[in-house]
Amino acid sequence: MIPSSRGRLLKWLFHRKLSSFKSLKGEANENRMKIDGYSGAYFIVNNVEVRSSILLLPHTGYLWRPQTFAEVTPHSFTLFRLLFPKLDVLIVGGGRMTPHLSEENYRQLSSVCQAFELLKTEDACSLFNLMNEEGRHVGAALIRAGF
Numbered sequence: 001m002i003p004s005s006r007g008r009l010l011k012w013l014f015h016r017k018l019s020s021f022k023s024l025k026g027e028a029n030e031n032r033m034k035i036d037g038y039s040g041a042y043f044i045v046n047n048v049e050v051r052s053s054i055l056l057l058p059h060t061g062y063l064w065r066p067q068t069f070a071e072v073t074p075h076s077f078t079l080f081r082l083l084f085p086k087l088d089v090l091i092v093g094g095g096r097m098t099p100h101l102s103e104e105n106y107r108q109l110s111s112v113c114q115a116f117e118l119l120k121t122e123d124a125c126s127l128f129n130l131m132n133e134e135g136r137h138v139g140a141a142l143i144r145a146g147f
Contacts, residue, residue: 032132033061035125040096040146043125055079056140058132069094069143074104080112080139087113089131093124093142113139121145 033056037044042051045061053064062079066072080090090113092099099118101109109116117127121142128140 053143069099074108087139088137090116091124091128091140092118093121095143
């Protein structure tokens with residue numbers, strides 16, 4: 001049974017129509033997500049072109065509303081609060097530059113994962129692929145590099 005606070009959060013996410021795209025079976029190790037390519041305008045995840053910022057978990061991905069790191073708020077990481085167990089590592093790709101967190105965003109990230117890495121998006125993509133292929137419980141929040 002889902003605790004009431006998680007139930008409310010799930011309902012909120014459902015009503016916000018959080019879009020997701022499916023992992024294509026047989027494309028990646030154990031149906032894991034894999035970033036096949038990226039540019040300033042899009043990501044290619046499991047052979048699907050995605051023209052948005054994205055949140056990735058080991059086996060699924062979601063479109064992410066912030067299009068620049070300046071638009072990221074503590075609520076931008078709400079999805080990761082639903083996970084049990086917590087992620088081993090959350091990798092945050094902030095576009096062309098390594099992102100700098102506000103104190104509020106830092107507190108939120110610290111509460112949703114055991115550790116996090118702040119990187120340029122291109123470095124974050126590579127690290128996510130490496131850790132996910134190793135079978136680690138890893139997530140990524142990636143802003144497109146062109147924005």
